[in-house]
Amino acid sequence: MLNVIELMLYKAYADLKAEASRYYASIxxxxxxxxxxxxxxxVVFGIVFKRGGPGFIPFLLxxxxxxxWFAGSVNQGSxxxxxxxxxxxxxxxxxxxxxxxxxxxxxxxxxxAFSMYLVFLxxxxxxxxxxxxxxxxxxxxxxxxxxxxxxxLSVIVPFVPDIRQLIEKLLMLGFFMSGIFFDINTxxxxxxxxxxxxxxxxxxxxxxxxxxHDKAPHWGPFLFIALLSICLxxxxxxxxxxxxxxxxxxxx
Amino acid sequence: MHNGGPDSxxxxxENTGVFYWKKGGLFRKERFWVLNDISFSIRKGETLGIIGxxxxxxxxxxxxxxxxxxxxxGTIVSNGCRASLLSLQIGFTPHLSGRExxxxxxxxxxxxxxxxxxxxxxxxxxxxxxxxxxxxxxxYSSGMKARLGFAISLHAPTELLLIDEVIGxxxxxxxxxxxxxxxxxxxxNLTVAIVSHMPGxxxxxxxxxxxxxxxxxxxxxxxxxxxxxxxxxxxxHKFGIRRKMNNSATAMR
Numbered sequence: 001m002l003n004v005i006e007l008m009l010y011k012a013y014a015d016l017k018a019e020a021s022r023y024y025a026s027i028x029x030x031x032x033x034x035x036x037x038x039x040x041x042x043v044v045f046g047i048v049f050k051r052g053g054p055g056f057i058p059f060l061l062x063x064x065x066x067x068x069w070f071a072g073s074v075n076q077g078s079x080x081x082x083x084x085x086x087x088x089x090x091x092x093x094x095x096x097x098x099x100x101x102x103x104x105x106x107x108x109x110x111x112x113a114f115s116m117y118l119v120f121l122x123x124x125x126x127x128x129x130x131x132x133x134x135x136x137x138x139x140x141x142x143x144x145x146x147x148x149x150x151x152x153l154s155v156i157v158p159f160v161p162d163i164r165q166l167i168e169k170l171l172m173l174g175f176f177m178s179g180i181f182f183d184i185n186t187x188x189x190x191x192x193x194x195x196x197x198x199x200x201x202x203x204x205x206x207x208x209x210x211x212x213h214d215k216a217p218h219w220g221p222f223l224f225i226a227l228l229s230i231c232l233x234x235x236x237x238x239x240x241x242x243x244x245x246x247x248x249x250x251x252x
Numbered sequence: 253m254h255n256g257g258p259d260s261x262x263x264x265x266e267n268t269g270v271f272y273w274k275k276g277g278l279f280r281k282e283r284f285w286v287l288n289d290i291s292f293s294i295r296k297g298e299t300l301g302i303i304g305x306x307x308x309x310x311x312x313x314x315x316x317x318x319x320x321x322x323x324x325x326g327t328i329v330s331n332g333c334r335a336s337l338l339s340l341q342i343g344f345t346p347h348l349s350g351r352e353x354x355x356x357x358x359x360x361x362x363x364x365x366x367x368x369x370x371x372x373x374x375x376x377x378x379x380x381x382x383x384x385x386x387x388x389x390x391x392y393s394s395g396m397k398a399r400l401g402f403a404i405s406l407h408a409p410t411e412l413l414l415i416d417e418v419i420g421x422x423x424x425x426x427x428x429x430x431x432x433x434x435x436x437x438x439x440x441n442l443t444v445a446i447v448s449h450m451p452g453x454x455x456x457x458x459x460x461x462x463x464x465x466x467x468x469x470x471x472x473x474x475x476x477x478x479x480x481x482x483x484x485x486x487x488x489h490k491f492g493i494r495r496k497m498n499n500s501a502t503a504m505r
Contacts, residue, residue, distance in 0.1 A: 007359050014356050018347040021388060090339040091360055092319050245322035248315065249272055 034113035063180035077150020341401030
């Protein structure tokens with residue numbers, strides 16, 4: 001168990017290091033990339049289109065950055081095992097290490113981007129407040145959700161590679177359905193309940209209520225998301241163990 | 253047979269078979285049996301040679317012994333020993349330094365980080381990479397990478413070492429050194445199963461030989477005797493093919 005975590009961490013570290021040493025500015029890119037990302041949206045929506053009033057840019061960027069973490073985790077987590085078929089054909093390896101390292105890697109990228117976003121917020125005029133402390137449990141819950149999705153998909157994708165196509169389309173759909181460009185609270189009636197079935201819509205809304213409205217979200221649904229995610233991660237780990245000696249035989 | 257004695261079995265295969273799938277559609281998968289009926293055992297401390305023609309299933313057999321894949325029929329009885337395939341340069345990443353690759357590779361081979369760090373000086377020394385160990389291995393020559401890879405696997409802990417063909421790497425000098433180191437390790441108390449096409453090597457280092465033909469254990473026993481009948485079989489088979497070709501050539505005329 002300890003060995004598994006140690007290896008997962010080292011793999012994540014090695015991947016990050018490899019990523020960084022590919023470029024001269026290395027680590028700087030992790031901070032610059034989200035800044036460019038934010039500036040691009042700022043220019044398009046804040047200066048060119050002048051949409052949504054003064055609060056729109058922080059509102060939009062919050063959704064984008066949080067979504068990007070989720071989408072990245074799902075994508076890389078689901079590809080984790082088939083990307084390493086060569087490795088697992090040569091040695092016996094706890095398969096959970098592969099999606100696990102990909103998830104940690106994405107987690108790190110998110111922290112870089114999110115800290116840049118917090119810097120942006122303070123520059124934009126939002127004062128850091130004590131309620132930002134609620135971000136800690138919320139980030140933890142999103143990490144659980146990301147992990148649940150990433151790990152479960154990593155179980156299935158090697159057997160049915162077509163699912164990757166499906167994931168791509170569903171992420172595109174999710175991008176528009178998770179309230180990144182609009183506030184799900186402004187939707188009326190039964191439609192709203194439909195949108196709220198999407199856990200990412202709730203999570204994005206949670207970040208906004210903490211950062212932009214200075215108040216804690218309702219934790220009930222998040223507790224449910226966290227518990228469900230833990231169950232799914234457990235199930236994924238059981239399945240990875242069950243199929244442990246099948247993955248090396250996958251032809252891809 | 254008593255447990256723990258020099259002659260005790262550490263792993264035994266009984267009528268074992270393995271199939272792979274041939275890629276079809278989603279619901280159209282065809283099995284093909286790579287191993288059909290394999291039965292033999294490996295005893296503690298011995299060096300077992302595995303011979304057979306290309307495509308006989310030798311590499312699959314090693315994967316089976318290493319626990320990388322599971323049998324689809326028959327049984328494998330193991331005493332729970334740690335078996336591992338000799339994998340050179342496992343997990344090597346071009347942008348990481350030699351040292352970091354050694355640590356990562358060692359961890360993949362089952363060592364704790366602290367264990368491999370303790371062994372690093374010996375690994376660096378054996379691979380003759382003192383001045384380069386902090387450089388990224390993308391700057392290494394293939395010989396340097398091979399040396400590092402070999403030094404790591406030489407230090408990896410295992411009870412049953414599975415070797416697929418290669419036991420020496422690098423240029424002539426290092427090759428001699430690595431072959432010597434590997435032979436020393438093989439001759440020690442370590443249990444080894446080695447696949448090789450070199451009858452000379454098998455005769456020199458193996459206590460016993462298993463001959464695999466078409467996924468079936470054809471014969472097993474003393475190296476001299478098995479290799480003798482294997483070579484006779486090969487000769488006959490080659491001759492058979494040649495005669496067939498001659499016949500068809502005559503028929504065409």
